[in-house]
Amino acid sequence: MTTTSDETQSPAIEGQGARKVSRRSVLTWIGIGAGTAAIAAGTSIGVRAASNGAFTAGLGTPYALWRDWAALSGVERVVAAGVLACNPHNTQPWRLGVSSEVIQIRSDPSRRMPINDASDREHFAGLGCAIENMMIAASAAGLGPSLELLPEGQASDLVATITLRGSGAGSAADAALGDAIPLRHTNRGPYTGEPIGSDVLAALSSQTSEVNGTGLVLITDPDRRGRLGALYVAATEAIISDTAQSEEAFSWFRNDRAEIDQHRDGLTLDGQGLGELTLFAAKIFPAQSRTDGDAFWLKATRDVHTATAAAYGVITVDDVFDRAAQITGGRLLARLHLAATSLGLGFHHMNQITERIDRDRSLGRPDAFSARWAEIIGRPASTGLVSFRIGRAVREAGLSPRRNLTDMVSAP
Secondary structure, eight states, X not given: OOOOOOOTTOTTOTTTOOSOOOHHHHHHHXXXXXXXXXXXXXXXXXXXXXXXXXXOTTOSGGGHHHHHGGGOOHHHHHHHHHHTSOOGGGOOOEEEEEOSSEEEEXXXXXXXXTTTTTXXXXXXXXXXXXXXXXXXXXXXXXXXXXXXXXXXXXXXXXEEEEEEOOOBOOOHHHHHHHHTGGGOOOOOSOBOOOOOOHHHHHHHHGGGGGSTTOEEEEEOSHHHHHHHHHHHHHHHHHHHHSHHHHHHHHTTEEOSHHHHHHHOOSEEGXXXXXXXXXXXXXXXXXXXXXXXXXXXXXXXXXXXXXXXXXEEEEEEOSOTTOHHHHHHHHHHHHHHHHHHHHTTOEEEEOOHHHHHHHHHHHHTOOOSSHHHHHHHHTSOGGGEEEEEEEEOBSSOOOOOOOOOHHHHEEOO
């Protein structure tokens, strides 16, 4: 499972107000059955709401770095920018070695998802996102960053070294992207469907010139959008039918506030783009089962994500299985997400199709998605690294938790 989200025809979306919300309709939407509802009826809603963070969404230490980043300076500001980068399933796949002038970015193998991300493309793309966030933040602060990628080769867990040389002011473009770092969040809620102007699409496409070896396919016409949306739904169905994929993905879902405070990573209810009433209802009842969560995700993929996307984007590289290309594609992904934030767009990572391609490949099974994927994007499947949807979001995205810097940072 990649993500879950809200719907366009929810019984509780603000501003649509055509239907009276019933307890049954809310529970049906969030995937809670009658048996669970009966249990919930015998509990204290107030206690459950308080203990599950219904009144503290986005508050407390798991979320503090989003608000504190602007007040940081020097190498600490640069490192924190990396920790705030987008990354797969919010696994935060990095370990950082830091001195006054050098930052080493290492892969943390304990944070891989070998079933859903069998080629490690998302893992290393996430590391590329952290690298690019740090390069942007360092450049914007006038710290003159230089980057060495895979200094010890592809087999090492040392992914990159950033050296800060303090060579003066950075570019205006990087300053603008740097301003978006604490504002960037993955928006998994409904989008308005409003078309995206050619000037905005051109601004996004221009980011490829900043990262050599990458390309971007933007899919805006209704026919291709519809076919790609149907393929996302089919891939989601395949994932939730694969027990191993479903279980691994669900292990990264943090069902309540206690789990958020303990782990400070993973996907949460607050990050799913739900309306306020639906989110509150989801928090006051006991946690969903894996199968309920899968059903919710499939419905959201069909009725929200693919139904409201204004456009899809696919980052392309020469070879999606090449480690350097995975990292480099992730660098572009970070720039695109920051640029989209600056342009007022919602941005949502959607990688079900490539997860199924890699899953079938890892098991030596016939590939059910590559040919259709390639036909739609107009590129060989071996070049389509990661993908996303964009559009004008109906509501603001929620914050995702982050681990303490001290948990990830050590001397180089």
